[in-house]
Amino acid sequence: MSTPTEPRRRTGRPRRRGQPVGDPTAEILAAAGRLFGELGIEATTMSRLAAEVGLGQSSLYYYFRSREEVVAALVAEANVVPLALIDRISQTGASTAAKLHRFVQGDVEALCALPFDINEIHRIAGREQERFARYWEERAKLERRLASLLKDGMAAGQLRPVDARLTTLTILANDEGTQNWYRLKPRRAREAAIAVADLTVAGLLAPGHSLEDVRDESFRSSIETVTPRSRSGNKEETARP
């Protein structure tokens, strides 16, 4: 479904169990996303993942060099939703505080919708900066956008003066910490997301500004707030001849 064109042909030894249905790489990643959410990343074995797509354990290594490469391929998506979110919000004409409120709420909700634990990602990705280079780049980009948003708000006098970078990291850490507790409770995720957004914005508003006004503006301006569920495959040059 990722590539509407069908450029590549496939031949090769048939599978013992289960027939190939589509692009094996995409199927593996989809199954991995499912299993990571159900069992946790560390607890998901290559055997289990292979069985899920109808392959033998060792056959996975034809598509991915290692188990961690599967993780990395999935993890790379973790930042794209927040990045797209802050981009979309930045282009609106809302006040900075309302933008911040919408971002925090959307970020928490997006994190809670992830099939895996974002904190687990950070530990794994921190140990192997090389393999997760793309993740860290996008993470840095996200930090810059958010810091820039905070500076705008301070310049406009709507936010009280704080250290933009430190506050950025704090906000993102708060969002991630919340995901820890509400990832498995989609019902309460929105409620928690709003609570975090309220706390964050109220904590940053300059005197004389009302949280209620910001909330109203945030909710009113988010007529169109989508949470894309698509999980498109990404092409990571993997196979070896």
Add this chain to the structure above:
Amino acid sequence: MSTPTEPRRRTGRPRRRGQPVGDPTAEILAAAGRLFGELGIEATTMSRLAAEVGLGQSSLYYYFRSREEVVAALVAEANVVPLALIDRISQTGASTAAKLHRFVQGDVEALCALPFDINEIHRIAGREQERFARYWEERAKLERRLASLLKDGMAAGQLRPVDARLTTLTILANDEGTQNWYRLKPRRAREAAIAVADLTVAGLLAPGHSLEDVRDESFRSSIETVTPRSRSGNKEETARP
């Protein structure tokens, strides 16, 4: 399994490498704390831990039934510092907002001083509620104390009205999310802790109350609060044929 007051006598087969120095159980836990911090919990193997205390890998199972029991023994400490902190703070005569500020700052600093990743704990402890029962009990107690503190502040009109339980969880999640990023940077931990405390308190203050006043009161009332944890050097030893 050691009665803390009684130093039991010891006999038994001598170790091949390394001599017993003190209580093996305590030594294992100390080494585990060190290794968990250096390598991460999941990445610390029983062989490595055994080598650290001069034992063979299988000998660890004389003191602990499983690897997870080592984790659980260490993890039990994670909540006692915050619990003691909120108890001590509750008994002071400071305003609720100042108490909250002191707690959040102290909690973040205490979490950052832990030798392991608190979020990793939550994942592991969540999977095995049985084995980590004590941990979850103390965690629940901590939540009750903090919620009660929030209710006091709202009743006194110093904090704006919010859902106490939801806000409690949000605050604790924020603290834990921050630990993720500052655990390995003791230098910047205090700075980050204050930033989180500022953001939290400012986000909860009722209109007409000033964060600056609360900060002043918080700093003034905390003569000496934190007990830093020693973090001794490690020795890399990897020579094997």
Add this chain to the structure above:
DNA sequence: CTCGGTTTCGACGGAGTATTGAAACCCCGG
């Protein structure tokens, strides 16, 4: 000296990751 309790070890089975060489299939040129 022998017996029993305590502590340690070595060997092993089970499970996970990753590598390797070969098998099974298709297509294409002769």
Add this chain to the structure above:
DNA sequence: CCGGGGTTTCAATACTCCGTCGAAACCGAG
């Protein structure tokens, strides 16, 4: 029709880690 070459899959294997088991090594009491 036949055989080479590319593609995909598998089985076998090496290595690591966890946890168990039986026995070894030491000590003190009888």
